[in-house]
Amino acid sequence: MYAITRKLVRDEWNEFVDKHPAGWWWHRNEWLDYSLAYGDCITNDRSWALYDNNEVHAIFPCIEEKKSRDAVGRAAMGGTPCAGPLLGEHFTDNADEALMLLSVESKMLSRPLAWRWSYNNDHVEELVDALIRRISSNGFNAFRTGWWTSVVDVDRPEKERWKNIRKSYKSVINKANKTYDIEWSDDFNSYQKLHRDATNNCRGNFLTYIHQKRWMDAGFGKIVTAKERGVGNAGESVTPAPLQRVTAGASPASSTIASAYVIQYKDRAYYASGPSIRENVQAACLWEAMQVVRVPQFEVGWMAEPDGSANVEFFKKGFGGRMEPVLVVQTESW
Numbered sequence: 001m002y003a004i005t006r007k008l009v010r011d012e013w014n015e016f017v018d019k020h021p022a023g024w025w026w027h028r029n030e031w032l033d034y035s036l037a038y039g040d041c042i043t044n045d046r047s048w049a050l051y052d053n054n055e056v057h058a059i060f061p062c063i064e065e066k067k068s069r070d071a072v073g074r075a076a077m078g079g080t081p082c083a084g085p086l087l088g089e090h091f092t093d094n095a096d097e098a099l100m101l102l103s104v105e106s107k108m109l110s111r112p113l114a115w116r117w118s119y120n121n122d123h124v125e126e127l128v129d130a131l132i133r134r135i136s137s138n139g140f141n142a143f144r145t146g147w148w149t150s151v152v153d154v155d156r157p158e159k160e161r162w163k164n165i166r167k168s169y170k171s172v173i174n175k176a177n178k179t180y181d182i183e184w185s186d187d188f189n190s191y192q193k194l195h196r197d198a199t200n201n202c203r204g205n206f207l208t209y210i211h212q213k214r215w216m217d218a219g220f221g222k223i224v225t226a227k228e229r230g231v232g233n234a235g236e237s238v239t240p241a242p243l244q245r246v247t248a249g250a251s252p253a254s255s256t257i258a259s260a261y262v263i264q265y266k267d268r269a270y271y272a273s274g275p276s277i278r279e280n281v282q283a284a285c286l287w288e289a290m291q292v293v294r295v296p297q298f299e300v301g302w303m304a305e306p307d308g309s310a311n312v313e314f315f316k317k318g319f320g321g322r323m324e325p326v327l328v329v330q331t332e333s334w
Contacts, residue, residue, distance in 0.1 A: 005051045013049065016056045017086065018266075025265040026083035027061055030215060035063050037207035057088040147302050150321035154269075155296040164320025169283045176226065176284035180257070184292060185225040188213050190256040191275075198275035212261065220265055222293070224285045226258040226278075260285040262293065269293040271301050286319065302326060 010029045017023035025031055036045055050058040061083050152161065162170070176182065185191075192209050215221030258276035262269050271289070276282045290298050300321055303313040317323075 005049055012056055013059060016049075016059055016088075020086045020088070023086055023266075024083065024268070025220070025263055025270065027059065027086060028265075030211065030218075030220070031083075032061060032063065034208060034211040037211060057090050058085060060085045147326040148323050149302050149326050150300040150316050150319065151268075151324050152290060152298045152300065152319055152321040153296060154290045154293060154298045158291065161290070161320060165287075166318035166320075169287075169318050172280045173284045173287050176281045179229065180226040180281060180284070181229050182224065182226045182284050182288050184288075185223050185256075185259075186216070187225065187256070188216060188223065190225065191223050191259050191261065194256050194259050194277065195273065195275040198277050215263065220263055221272075222262045222264060222289070224260045224262070224289045224292075225256045226276075226281045226285050228255045228257065258282050258285050260289050262289050264293055264295060267295050268297040268299055269295050270299045282315070283318070290319070 014028050017027040020027075032045055032047055044063075046062040048060050048062065049056055050060075154161065165173075188209075195209075212221055216223070257278040258281035259274065260271060260282070261273040263272050264270075269289070271286060274282050274285065276285075286300070298321075300316045300319055303316055
């Protein structure tokens with residue numbers, strides 16, 4: 001008999017994600033922890049698992065979020081993307097049983113919320129349609145929103161990938177490589193300070209930095225930095241320093257002027273953050289990251305068309321990646 005539990009051991013949850021062919025970083029406990037620490041829009045982690053006879057059969061990441069509004073007063077989503085359910089082999093042919101339990105569980109939620117499930121193209125349309133029907137039957141307004149992500153096949157020869165980069169980016173990357181030291185780095189404190197400086201200290205709860213540092217220590221997070229030439233320890237191995245609480249403009253001064261934080265998991269890397277305080281350097285950091293990751297695919301990042309972030313989308317589309325659809329099922333109860 002299936003039972004719903006929110007007290008699943010972290011190792012069991014992550015082990016299920018690791019083994020599932022569609023499981024990715026958004027499903028793991030590390031990302032759920034980060035989501036709870038991000039900004040002020042998160043209210044609760046209501047993730048749960050379907051458990052029977054000492055075996056996990058399905059997991060349902062679920063982050064409860066506060067309602068927010070965009071610049072023109074429309075309902076908007078805050079926080080970070082929450083991944084969709086992962087169903088085990090028992091539900092391969094018929095997901096309705098698991099989704100029925102999801103429907104029952106949703107009635108137990110204590111307040112209006114917004115959910116977001118993202119699906120890569122390994123998930124079937126039938127599962128998404130059934131999911132929407134089940135949630136809608138409980139009075140939620142469930143609907144799809146279309147997103148895209150740019151994916152670069154970094155296992156292809158470098159010369160071939162270079163041909164596909166936007167022409168203007170080639171000159172920018174070449175100039176940056178001649179002007180700055182661009183390399184992988186273990187100096188997380190400099191990255192944190194740069195992120196604070198680049199965002200005027202207004203983004204990034206300190207707890208989120210703690211999580212990002214832990215990902216690095218565990219081998220999931222990697223950083224590429226661009227530093228003033230001749231300053232710092234270019235090319236040398238540096239012992240990672242303990243994480244410090246750093247605010248914008250804090251001393252000591254850092255020579256890091258741009259950076260790219262990359263999450264690497266299974267067969268894909270994801271460009272998660274790219275703070276910069278100098279123009280036309282970020283592309284070189286991202287290009288360097290693509291040269292070193294030991295995975296076949298590099299995801300430059302999500303984008304909506306249109307979403308009011310034309311500059312961001314323009315940047316992400318400049319590296320010759322193929323556009324993959326990302327299906328997001330959003331629910332509202334307000």
